[in-house]
Amino acid sequence: MAGYSSGVKAIFCPGCGDFGVQAALNKAFMDLKIDKSNIVMVSGIGCSSSMPQVFGVYGIHSLHGRLLPVASGVKLANSKLTVVGVGGDGDGYGIGSGHFIHTARRNLDITYVVMNNEIYGLTTGQASPTSLRGAKTKSTPFGDIENPINPISLAIAAGATYVARGFSGDPMHMAELIKNGILHKGFALIDVFSPCVTFNKLNTYEWFKSRIYRLDKEGHDPSDIGKAMQRAMETEVTNWEKVPIGLFYKKEGETYEDSDIVLKNGPLAGQPAPSKENVMQILEENR
Amino acid sequence: MVSVSVRIAAANGDGIESSGTLLAKAAARKGLHIFGYRGYQSVIRGGHVWFSVRIADEKIYDHGETIDILVALNQDAVDHQASHLSKNAFVIYDSGKIKVDRLEGRGFRLLPIPLLDIAVETSGDPIVRNVVALGAVMKITGIGTDTLHQILKETFGKKGDKIVEQNVKAADRGYGYEGVETAFSLKSDNKKLYVMDGNTALSIGAYSAGCKFYAAYPMTPASSILHWFAAHEDKGVFVKQTEDEIAAINMTIGAASAGVRAMCGTSGGGFSLMVEGLGLAGMIEAPIVVVESQRTGPSTGLPTKTEQGDLLFVMNASQGEFPRIVAAPRDVEECFYVGKQAFNLAEKYQCPVVIMSDLFLSEHIESVESFDIDRVGIDRGKIATAVQDGRFKRYLLTEDGISPRSIPGTAGLEFTAASDEHNEYGDLVSDVLSGIDEHVEMRNKMHSKRMRKLETMLKNESCFVPSVESSSGSHSLVCFGSTTEASREAVKILKSKGIDVGLISFNYLLPLDRKATTDALKGKKLIDVEVNYTSQLAQIIKLCTGIDVDYKINKYDGEAITGEEIARKAEQIIKGVV
Numbered sequence: 075m076a077g078y079s080s081g082v083k084a085i086f087c088p089g090c091g092d093f094g095v096q097a098a099l100n101k102a103f104m105d106l107k108i109d110k111s112n113i114v115m116v117s118g119i120g121c122s123s124s125m126p127q128v129f130g131v132y133g134i135h136s137l138h139g140r141l142l143p144v145a146s147g148v149k150l151a152n153s154k155l156t157v158v159g160v161g162g163d164g165d166g167y168g169i170g171s172g173h174f175i176h177t178a179r180r181n182l183d184i185t186y187v188v189m190n191n192e193i194y195g196l197t198t199g200q201a202s203p204t205s206l207r208g209a210k211t212k213s214t215p216f217g218d219i220e221n222p223i224n225p226i227s228l229a230i231a232a233g234a235t236y237v238a239r240g241f242s243g244d245p246m247h248m249a250e251l252i253k254n255g256i257l258h259k260g261f262a263l264i265d266v267f268s269p270c271v272t273f274n275k276l277n278t279y280e281w282f283k284s285r286i287y288r289l290d291k292e293g294h295d296p297s298d299i300g301k302a303m304q305r306a307m308e309t310e311v312t313n314w315e316k317v318p319i320g321l322f323y324k325k326e327g328e329t330y331e332d333s334d335i336v337l338k339n340g341p342l343a344g345q346p347a348p349s350k351e352n353v354m355q356i357l358e359e360n361r
Numbered sequence: 362m363v364s365v366s367v368r369i370a371a372a373n374g375d376g377i378e379s380s381g382t383l384l385a386k387a388a389a390r391k392g393l394h395i396f397g398y399r400g401y402q403s404v405i406r407g408g409h410v411w412f413s414v415r416i417a418d419e420k421i422y423d424h425g426e427t428i429d430i431l432v433a434l435n436q437d438a439v440d441h442q443a444s445h446l447s448k449n450a451f452v453i454y455d456s457g458k459i460k461v462d463r464l465e466g467r468g469f470r471l472l473p474i475p476l477l478d479i480a481v482e483t484s485g486d487p488i489v490r491n492v493v494a495l496g497a498v499m500k501i502t503g504i505g506t507d508t509l510h511q512i513l514k515e516t517f518g519k520k521g522d523k524i525v526e527q528n529v530k531a532a533d534r535g536y537g538y539e540g541v542e543t544a545f546s547l548k549s550d551n552k553k554l555y556v557m558d559g560n561t562a563l564s565i566g567a568y569s570a571g572c573k574f575y576a577a578y579p580m581t582p583a584s585s586i587l588h589w590f591a592a593h594e595d596k597g598v599f600v601k602q603t604e605d606e607i608a609a610i611n612m613t614i615g616a617a618s619a620g621v622r623a624m625c626g627t628s629g630g631g632f633s634l635m636v637e638g639l640g641l642a643g644m645i646e647a648p649i650v651v652v653e654s655q656r657t658g659p660s661t662g663l664p665t666k667t668e669q670g671d672l673l674f675v676m677n678a679s680q681g682e683f684p685r686i687v688a689a690p691r692d693v694e695e696c697f698y699v700g701k702q703a704f705n706l707a708e709k710y711q712c713p714v715v716i717m718s719d720l721f722l723s724e725h726i727e728s729v730e731s732f733d734i735d736r737v738g739i740d741r742g743k744i745a746t747a748v749q750d751g752r753f754k755r756y757l758l759t760e761d762g763i764s765p766r767s768i769p770g771t772a773g774l775e776f777t778a779a780s781d782e783h784n785e786y787g788d789l790v791s792d793v794l795s796g797i798d799e800h801v802e803m804r805n806k807m808h809s810k811r812m813r814k815l816e817t818m819l820k821n822e823s824c825f826v827p828s829v830e831s832s833s834g835s836h837s838l839v840c841f842g843s844t845t846e847a848s849r850e851a852v853k854i855l856k857s858k859g860i861d862v863g864l865i866s867f868n869y870l871l872p873l874d875r876k877a878t879t880d881a882l883k884g885k886k887l888i889d890v891e892v893n894y895t896s897q898l899a900q901i902i903k904l905c906t907g908i909d910v911d912y913k914i915n916k917y918d919g920e921a922i923t924g925e926e927i928a929r930k931a932e933q934i935i936k937g938v939v
Contacts (some may be wrong), residue, residue: 081752082788084570085792111774112769112770113768119780127779129777132646132775132776133778133779134618134777134778135789136645137641139725140607140641143611144612147576147611147613147615147616148615148619150601151617151619151620152619154778173608175604268832329598336594336598343621345573345597345621347571347622347739353565353568356568357555359564361386361556
């Protein structure tokens, strides 16, 4: 991998969908020519969360489910940085689902790429929050009886301002989605179907290829939240016969950091400690 | 020393907190020393609440056990507070509303004043009855009304001149009410004094250290730090109320990693949620400050009451081993200095610093002299600016265990901070590499590098030893954190009875210098005083030095321990009664 590589080899299995995401991220960074010292890639825990290791940018490989709060902290501290969250479906939609909703509604300028393989890979194949109903896994040998989370409709409902879905079988398309997500001012979710070739024998490349279609080729208007929701729910309506990818929803508006009374004056990082006079002034409030 | 304890008691929503603060500020503005504490419940209206302000002509360390002047604003106040009245106590009460039969003929000086009628006459607002009562208190204590007038003007000025006038008038009516006479003579030493609680002092300390980021989920008794930061956003401090405490600590780690001095705060329940994040900060060597203000536990416990029950938990929280610093400021003034110093320690040693407070220290108000802003400077630790050769080694193996860190945005110093075990570059040695000889060796080296920071701290810093106030007597009190103030008061009380007792107090619990701590504890019979059941400090002392304390005083009913209570029990111990 040229460009933004650290030289460290990825731990992904041969054929893993996450290689497609790696290539797409690299292409997006290259196209945008972002200075690598200004990128902070934050991940959680899981196969896909080892992604920051292979990039020669600043990275934080944090805790399972906690990448969004860590990424938010980085962005809040220095809004000049390009902050990219990368993780899996268990990480983001399972253990980290609370943070997912709140980060979406906060609308910080963070790009979040979720490598969604509908399975827990690194723990050797248990059901995930996006496993389809009926999916047989190590933890659901008789079939999963819970309904899967729909990250697209959930993100739109929670207030995310850029909601897209990519597919590891089409990394060039995904790279465009990531690139536009980074350019978008606000919280951008790019959910990516990233097949697990080792543990998920149901949702394979072929399975997706026979079902997906591109929203941009159907004239979808991503500024229409009602239409976006309708497209988002198409997987439920058609019982996964028709699976849209591309940009579902996009809304321009003020980000968190543009609205906050402190942050709109510039990044916190680099600001000096208050002068002695400032401290004394505050002390006087207590007389 | 002359000391007067005033207690205003009423129901939630009656405005006693602001009355208590007005009284404390009016006294302190006169140069008198104050110590105030509020007893309240987890309800918004109703219930029984009180605010005690003890006023004295020298520095005092508790709010006192008995009441010299009771302002009873409802019947509960008389019924619940009667047993706390001192001999000859004054009782101000609303003549038309409250029955005081149970107090009659017992030597108390009963002062019926039509508080409500006067309030309505002067302002039309029933809540102003508090100010009428305060006027009477100013007369009895001999403090006068000039500083109360000033404080009323400053407090209500925003609401307009008319409101100020009404309040001043109400205070004067109480002050001049027939039969209210001056009974105390407090001498001011004319010092310039400030009045604040521990959380305010801690917040100012953090602000002074250049802390720009505070994240929290609301939880008593830490919430007032959140409120302080929110109220000072115009001073350039950013505050984030998060969806939970897990987000709070992880955001703090993100902000600290991006080079900003960052802090989060909570009580024990929220800290339980933060524990995994604490370990992350330990592993990636992120310099964060966490405030843990304890309340009575376990579980939800008594949300508005105090305890020191989380010490061992905080010292041991998280899986695995990593260096951390645990501080426990002993009084309001020290909350400022520790609040500032914590950021230096966090950044110099690149580890989490937990500041332990508790409801009593977080919320009681105290008069303090001006802080010495320059006493604690700013030291941001080792920060790398240029690459030596090849990739940056963020976790360089060094003798002192500290590796220069780089801040995102700095070209050429990119690295990944990993919660997995890693090598000097930050590359994982956990997945495909674990178990391979070379990487087994790296785990050894990296883990011992981190742990070595503890030795470096002990070598470089002078704070990790207890303070000793020695005495000619055979016994010393031993305590940590907020219990120190009541212990100081106990030493004073015992001295007045001719009993000389020493005091050994801890404001840092981790790490501890074994030799210095042993030396501090040697040679006296030790009376350990803690607001918990299991004497957690005594357990730490045993572990650190092998020394067993000789006697234990424990309190865990949720109420603040007072000097008189400690003195009474210590006296029995010293005299061999128990």
